[in-house]
Amino acid sequence: MASGRKHLLKVIILGDSAVGKTSLMNQYVNKRFTQQYKATIGADFLTKEVMIDDKLVTLQIWDTAGQERFQSLGVAFYRGADCCVMVYDITSSKSFDNISSWKDEFLSQSNPKDPENFPFVVLGNKLDKESERKVANAKASQWCRDNGNMPFFETSAKDAINVDEAFQSIARNALSQVKEEEEYKPTINLSGGKKDKGQKKACC
Incomplete structure (x- = not known):
């Protein structure tokens, strides 16, 4: 039976252009893919409701620009994130090498309470271009193990390979982060009404 309380989880997607x-994000939320590339300006977000372990969860997925000139916009967008998704292109070694920088950037901008245990998920995208692969699965897997056993998926937004599975993991990891925070922020019922100290704001 589903829990009556909704959880709003803020997820940030980072990575090179x-x-x-x-x-x-569009494949997961809208089941749609386009070949036309249009650079994200600043940031944009979509929402999707999912069931995770009998809990109704609203994912607020933020897609941030990969261009360096927009990275200074990060602080407002990163604040309050429950999970950070770092994406690289399996046909681009540089995009994989930059994952470490994106992780450092996120931790610096968002300043989470417990950076050592903050949930990150790594996605190696463009699995449909296997013949052009430059980043070995084993190499990426090892990097994730060495950096706190981050969940790792190889995906194809074009062919919808592992996209749902990856975002299920993302939602589950984000929810576990919220649960830990709520242990220190109990709900308190007051005579004048209900006050929930653990309630998350809808945006940044």
């Missing part, structure tokens, strides 16, 4: 961040 053209790795497929927007395409992954």
Whole structure:
């Protein structure tokens, strides 16, 4: 039986330009893919309701620009994130090498309470271009193990490969983060009404 309380989870997607961040988000939320590339300006977000372990969860997925000139916009968009998704292109070694920088950028901008245990998920996108692969699965898997055993998926936004599975993992990891925070922020019922200290704001 589903829990009556809704959870709003803020998810940030980071990565170099053209790795497929927007395409992954659109494939997951709208089941749609387009070959036309249009760079994200600043940031945009979509929402989707999902059931995770009998809990109704609203994912607020933020797609941020990969261009360096927009990174200074990060603080407002990163604040309050429950999970960070880092995306690289399996046909681009540089995009994989930059994952570490994106992780450092996120931790610096968002300043989470417990950076050592903050949930990150890594996606190696464009699996439909296997013949052009430059980043070995084993190499990426090892990097994720060495950096806190991050969940890792290889995906194709174009062919919808592992996209739903990846975002299920993202939602589950984000929800676990919220649960831990709520242990220190109990709901308190007051005579004048209900006050929930653990309630998350809808946006940044």
